[in-house]
Amino acid sequence: MDQGKPDAKYATTRLIINVIDVPNRPPEYLSLAYYVRIPENLPVDSVIITVTAVDGDRGINNPVTYDINGSSAFAVDNKTGKVTNIVLLDREIMEELITVDITAFELVKGIKDLSTARTTTVTILVLDVNDNRPIFYSMLGVSTDTFQASVPEEPANGMPILHIYAHDLDQGKNGTFGVFLQGSDSAAFNLNQNIVYNEGTVTIQVTNSEALDFERNDVLQFQMLAIELETKERFSCVATIRIVITDRNDNWPEFNQDYFQLEVPEDSTKGYSVARITATDADGGRFGEIRYQLFGSGNVLQTFGVDPLIGVIFVENQTLLDREMRQQYFVTLQARDGGGLTSNAQIEVSISDVNDQVPVFQRKTYSGFIKENEVKNIVQVQAFDKDLENSPNSEITYTIIDGNLAQHFIINGSSGVISVLKPVDRESMDASLNGVVNLIVQAIDGGTPARSSMVQVAITVEDVNDNGPVFNQSTYFVTVPEDQQDGCVFEIWAWDRDATESNRLVTYRIEDGSRGQFTVFTTGTGDQPQTACVRVAPETRLDYDWGPRMYSLSLAAVNLGFDHASHATIQVDLMDTNDEPPVLVASSLSDVLASENGDLQTTVATVQALDPDTGAELHYFVRGAGCLGEKGRRLGSSLCKDWFRLMERSGSLVYGGPVDRERVQAVWLRVQVMDYNTVHSSNSSEEVIVLEFVTEGLEVAVLEASDSDTGENGAVTFHIVAVTLNVPGASPVNKTATESFYIQTSFNSKSMWEGSLRIRNHLEITSAGCWKIEIVAVDGGIPRNTAHYLLEVHVVNRSSKLQLVFDKLPGSLLLMEEQILSILNATVPGTSVISSRFLPANKTSNLKRTSMDVYFIDGNGLVVNPDVIRGEIEKNVSTLSSLIELGLRSVGSLSPRLKADNKATLHRVIFMLAAANITTIALAVLIPLCIRQRYRRQLKAAAAISVAELTSVRRNPMVFDIPGTNMCTIEGSGQILLDFIPFSLLSRVPRYSEKLVCCMP
Helix, strand or coil: CCCCCCCCCCCCCCCCCCCCCCCCCCCEECCCCEEEEEECCCCCCCEEEECCEECCCCCCCCCEEEEEECCCCEEECCCCCEEEECCCCCCCCCCCEEEEEEEEEEEECCEEEEEEEEEEEEEEEEECCCCCCCEEECCCCCECCEEEEEEECCCCCCCEEEEEEEECCCCHHHHEEEEEEECHHHHHEEECCCEEECEEEEEEEECCHHHCCCCCCCEEEEEEEEEECCCCCCCEEEEEEEEEEECCCCCCCEECCCEEEEEEECCCCCCCEEEECCEECCCCHHHHCCEEEEECCHHHHHHEEECCCCCEEEECCHHHCCCCCCCEEEEEEEEECCCCCEEEEEEEEEEECCCCCCCEECCCEEEEEEECCCCCEEEECCEECCCCCCCHHHCEEEEEEEECCHHHEEECCCCCEEEECCCCCHHHCCHHHCCEEEEEEEEEECCCCCCEEEEEEEEEEECCCCCCEEECCCEEEEEEECCCCCCCCEEEEEEECCCCCCCCCEEEEEEECCCCCEEEEEECCCCCCCEEEEEECCCCCCCCCCCCCEEEEEEEEEECCCCCCEEEEEEEEEECCCCCCCEECHHHCCCCCCCCCCCCCCEEEECCEECCCCCCCEEEEEEEEEEECHHHCEECHHHCCCCEEECCCCCEEEECCCCCCCCCCEEEEEEEEEECCCCCCCCCCCCCCCCCCCCCCEEEEEEEECCCCCHHHHCEEEEEEEEEEECCCCCCEEECHHHCEEEEEEECCCCCEEEEEEECCCCCCCCCEEEEEEEEEEECCCCCCEEEEEEEEEEECHHHCEEEEECCCHHHHHHCHHHHHHHHHHHCCCCEEEEEEEEECCCCCCCCCEEEEEEEECCCCCECCHHHHHHHHHHCHHHHHHHHHCCEEEEECCCHHHHHHHHHHHHHHHHHHHHHCHHHHHHHHHHHHHHHHHHHHHHHHHHHHHHHHHCCCCCCHHHCECCCCCCECCCCCEEEECCCCCCCCCCCECCCEEECCEEEC
16 A cells, blocks of 8 residues: 555455464363262272373374372372372262362473463262261260260259250251150150251250159159161161259258257256257258258347357357256257258246255344343244245255354254244343344255355344342442542442443432542443442532541442342541641741851751642752841851852751851741642742753753663663754754753663753854754663654743633643644644643632643644744634633733733723822722732732742752643743653664653743
């Protein structure tokens, strides 16, 4: 074709091409598909099919070779194409339809041409052969000939209990089989199907539930048969089926009876086994396991318990077992099985009596009353035993086992009535019994062992007035001081044996012999006998010197309820009392001549005195001296005051110094004699002259000690260990014995070692403070035993005293001193009250009024202001009332202030009288002046008398205190307050601190 335009021009011709064949086409199979059916179990190497392929190139026709792919059961001949089986075929374990790929290759020049190959598929159908029997499998796919299932007893009919898989690997009729149950136990079951095609699940179902009873048979066993139905081989298999029947709680626990009666002693201990009660349960396993439990009131459950496993009922709390409190218990015993089913049994527990109760009396004590010498039934005692009635445990017998005078009484052993066996004499009973017979009655039961209790029976024996008063002797002798005024001269009593106060009430009367001088008072009440107090009749006075010295009193004792009186004679002898003052013999005081320059201590004359009293102790003193010159001219007393000395006890007047006749021609002495044993003494002078200084050796206190040893071991000496002066506001100052005190040792008439504590002459006691003196008593043995004593001496100012005036004699007031001080101590707490002396408060000696000086010392040793104390006393009504009952008349002192008030009053009177007339003024002035002078003289005389009245024989009169008392004799004395207590010498005795009281100028 050309390229012309618009029309292209072309031309045609025939060309023949010869195509030369080249090997480029794969082989071709003669059949499009290959299919073959072969039976299983075909012998190995059997030809099952032949495949054929030719060269796909037309002009070449190369030879073809064969290969089989992917099969381990078949092989192909590479030249012929024959397919054979190389293994034994089993349809049941391999695929029924098998496909095998066979590839054909060309051989080009004898070499396989892999580029030209063609593959065809051979389908092989393996035909079934009846070579398998039926097989049973579990649902897990495991073949087995034994199956087991558990099923509760008595399940519902139709309930499937076991599923079994049955399989026959063959096909068709070869795999069709029937399934059947065999065995006697199989009657209770059936199958859901009896024919199975090749495979299927067979279910065993319950058809008779009653046959599945655990209590009758807990295991059922039978066979299941699988057999081919349409084959000549009739292959089969058998499986054993084991049905385990599990228990179902379908049975209740059962007791062999519904009601039990038990008995337990009331003295059972904790854990005591009462009984074992058990129940049975037809169920097995845990459903047949029974637990026991008690039910009842709280008290029952506290008393009893049950073993939950074995059903033993035991005592839980023995303290609650008391038949007397509760005789029966009702309790429910429950049996519970493992499935919760329960059954109950009722239990009655009776408490059997044990003799555990003691008889109990209806009263804590019994009492009865009888008159002495009376025989009768007195009282009935009754006891109750709570043990079982009408048994020996509750039968009571009464006996009297003890008691004072028990032999006089008897008791009925059954009724308990106490009666008098022998009469009782009230007066013969012990007085401490107070007329009450105390019997001990025992109530004992008849149990084993026997128990008993006791009760006290108090029987009061009423006194009968069947005795009169009786004196213990017919005549009594008594000595009475002639100055007896107050109190009983003699006390005597007549004893009335009657026991009660009303029956032994005794009164006394003097029937003869008193001469009007004596009277009798009946005193005493209560248990003590009435006492006859014989006293000096009021307004009378016994006089040994001028009156009868002996009285014979006839005293009668009378009991108002008794006819006869008892009499006794009292012989009263008067005793002389030192109530008369000594009288100086005038002849011994006159015409006394002394020689000039007489020897010292030579007797010039003897002063004599008479005292009508017996036992007088006379002491002589010089109370004044005067020096006379020529013609009786008075000279200074200092010239001759030391010329003569009067011996205190003998009355001897001796030379005390050189006598100078040229200087003094005569000396007059004022002499005083004093009876130290007198009660109302007087001295012969009008004035008392005292020294204004402290003498060396002034005795402050006397200590006494004793030692039971003898010889040198018992000889005691006293020593001062330490002396300390404590002044308020300053540090304590230690003093030595040489500058303060010393002590002398002696053996007194009481066979006691005596230490006399004395003051040295230069001891300063003017400053207020407290002296502490430590004294030791040492014996003469080895080692030496000691006892220590501490004295406190307080120095006070006289103006600090509080003066109480009582309407009492000094002696009577002294007896009440402790009572008065006790009242004062309670009034002013925190202080110590000390009395220093007693003096007549009046100016004439015939009035019974005494002043008492007291000091109040605080905790620091300082004296409290008396005005403060006086205010406390006056505002305390109770204190004033108590002191007034003791005779208090005033609180204060006979101070100068009162005298000044008297002066002012007198002056006012004088001025009032002066206004009347001059004569009256003159008289008014003179008379009071005279009265004042006389008053002063009487005051001095009274003071002198009081000194003599209150001075004791124990001390030197220069000390001016009353030994053995707290009284001072001199109004102007400064006070050292102490208190004294004697002590005994002991080994290693602790120290004591005490206070002493004495006075010194």
